[in-house]
Every structure is written in structure tokens, then in C-alpha cells.
Amino acid sequence: MNDIIIGDCIDILKRAKREYIDLVLTDSPYNAGYDFDNDSMSRDEFLSFTRRWISEVVPTLKKTGVLCCFINEDYLFDFHAILKERLIFQRLVTWHFEPYPRCVDDTIDNRAEYILVFSRSDTFTFNVIREEPSSTTYDRWIEYVDEQGNIPYDSLTPSLKKRYKRENYERNPINIYRGSPQGNVIFCRRVKDNDEEAKYGRHPTQKPEPLLDKFVKMYTNVGDIVLDPFAGSGSTLVVAKKDRRRFVGVEASQEYAAVAKKRLADVNLTDRL
Numbered sequence: 001m002n003d004i005i006i007g008d009c010i011d012i013l014k015r016a017k018r019e020y021i022d023l024v025l026t027d028s029p030y031n032a033g034y035d036f037d038n039d040s041m042s043r044d045e046f047l048s049f050t051r052r053w054i055s056e057v058v059p060t061l062k063k064t065g066v067l068c069c070f071i072n073e074d075y076l077f078d079f080h081a082i083l084k085e086r087l088i089f090q091r092l093v094t095w096h097f098e099p100y101p102r103c104v105d106d107t108i109d110n111r112a113e114y115i116l117v118f119s120r121s122d123t124f125t126f127n128v129i130r131e132e133p134s135s136t137t138y139d140r141w142i143e144y145v146d147e148q149g150n151i152p153y154d155s156l157t158p159s160l161k162k163r164y165k166r167e168n169y170e171r172n173p174i175n176i177y178r179g180s181p182q183g184n185v186i187f188c189r190r191v192k193d194n195d196e197e198a199k200y201g202r203h204p205t206q207k208p209e210p211l212l213d214k215f216v217k218m219y220t221n222v223g224d225i226v227l228d229p230f231a232g233s234g235s236t237l238v239v240a241k242k243d244r245r246r247f248v249g250v251e252a253s254q255e256y257a258a259v260a261k262k263r264l265a266d267v268n269l270t271d272r273l
């Protein structure tokens with residue numbers, strides 16, 4: 001616990017304790033040709049590998065556990081279908097980032113990757129994160145709010161009225177001053193070589209801490225256990241440690257695991273995201 005294991009996650013997960021993990025937050029290989037294990041396979045081989053790690057990771061999740069998995073557009077629909085065989089779909093989140101410096105102009109520029117959120121059952125932790133309303137949200141909401149900044153029940157859409165009884169809604173109405181709940185498109189810039197989080201060397205597909213932080217905070221509580229079976233440079237684990245969650249990671253490469261260990265050793269108990 002609270003460490004990274006070097007090895008093949010499929011082998012390690014086979015021997016792992018069952019129904020133990022609160023959140024699997026992982027960025028498995030995308031088969032995009034990077035120079036690390038399982039990133040340059042035929043499509044069939046890659047999907048078979050994906051099925052294998054998913055079938056080993058699911059039993060480690062508690063019945064109330066959640067799995068969040070990064071993927072790009074090439075394999076999004078395959079991942080969705082494979083995960084749906086074993087888990088319950090909750091959300092597709094789009095990670096929107098800045099243009100690549102070397103973007104080419106012969107197609108629509110890719111500015112997004114995706115995070116699939118699945119749960120083992122209908123019961124799981126969800127802590128709402130609120131976003132400050134942008135000026136466009138504010139402009140839209142101002143048409144509806146009352147003097148206290150609340151959106152009145154009568155102006156809800158028919159589908160929201162079906163979901164909420166008037167008396168329940170009126171106890172905790174949408175309020176412009178509290179901001180809106182985290183949406184399913186998150187802008188976060190990608191990690192750069194000279195960022196603090198890359199000071200021991202940037203992993204070629206390193207994920208930004210502020211983005212991972214949102215998933216850890218939404219889907220776990222302090223003391224819960226977060227697993228990343230493809231830990232890379234340890235970004236998920238570092239965030240879990242900063243957020244006072246317990247964590248365990250697996251990484252095949254000694255080199256990246258060494259970076260993860262250095263990053264984890266740097267986290268002080270006073271650090272917070």
C-alpha cells in the first residue's frame with residue numbers, strides 16, 4: 001500500500017486482493033506507438049490485451065468502486081463496449097487541451113482525449129465539484145435566477161422536473177453564486193517539460209495533476225484506496241497522496257517507476273491540490 005510495484009499489471013492483479021479498491025484511475029496504453037510496453041500492437045492484439053487487463057482489474061474493485069480510464073478517439077468506442085460488458089456506464093468526460101505546437105492543417109485539429117467513467121453498481125461515492133460560472137454561463141442563467149440567485153423549480157426542464165420533486169429541489173436549488181457542478185468537458189493544459197510535475201523527467205504521455213485531482217476528489221473520500229495499474233511516472237499516485245487517499249500503482253518500466261518513486265517521496269503531508 002502507498003507504493004508502486006514494478007511488473008506486469010495483469011500478473012500482479014491476478015494475485016491482488018478482491019473487492020478492495022475504491023477507485024481505479026488509469027491511463028492505459030492507447031496503442032499510439034509510444035516507446036513503452038503494449039503501445040505498438042495490431043488492433044486485435046491490443047483489444048485482446050485491453051480485455052485481459054480489464055477482466056483482472058474489475059474483481060479488485062469494491063462493489064461500490066468506480067473505474068475511470070483515459071482513451072483517445074481511435075479506441076474510445078471499443079473501450080466503452082469492453083467496459084460495458086462488466087461495469088455500469090456513468091459518464092464520458094472530454095479532456096480539452098490547447099493545440100499541439102506542431103499541429104497540422106490537413107484535418108480538424110485534435111484537442112481532446114476522453115475519460116470513461118464506469119461503476120460496479122448503482123451505489124458509489126460522488127462528491128460534487130463546483131465550477132465558477134463563466135461569463136457565458138452567467139449570461140444564460142441570469143434569465144432565470146430569482147433575487148437570491150436561485151433557479152426556481154418552475155423554470156426547470158421537463159426532464160429535471162421528472163428527476164427532482166419540488167420539495168427536494170427547493171431545499172437545495174441550483175444557485176448562481178455556488179457555481180455549476182463540474183461539467184463533462186474539462187479544459188486543462190497538457191504537462192510541459194519545465195513544469196514542476198515533470199522535474200524528474202516528463203513521461204511521454206504524462207497526465208496533468210489538476211485533471212486527475214478532479215476524479216480523485218469526485219469519486220473518493222479521504223482514506224479511500226486508489227489503484228493505477230499503468231502508473232507511468234506516478235501522476236495518479238501523487239495526486240492520491242496529496243489528496244490524503246491511500247494508493248497503489250503498478251508500472252512495467254523500471255525507469256518510469258523510478259520517476260514515480262521520486263515524485264511520491266517529494267509529496268509533503270502539507271501539500272494539497
Ligand SMILES: C[S@@+](CC[C@H](N)C(=O)[O-])C[C@H]1O[C@@H](n2cnc3c(N)ncnc32)[C@H](O)[C@@H]1O
Pocket residue numbers: 007008009010027028029030036037038203205206207208229230231232233234235236250251252253256
Ligand atoms: C499511458 S502511460 C501512463 C502515463 C501516466 N498516466 C503518467 O502520467 O505518467 C502507460 C504506462 O503503462 C505502462 N505499461 C504498459 N503495459 C503495462 C503492463 N502490462 N503492466 C504495467 N504497466 C504497463 C507503460 O510503461 C507506460 O508507462
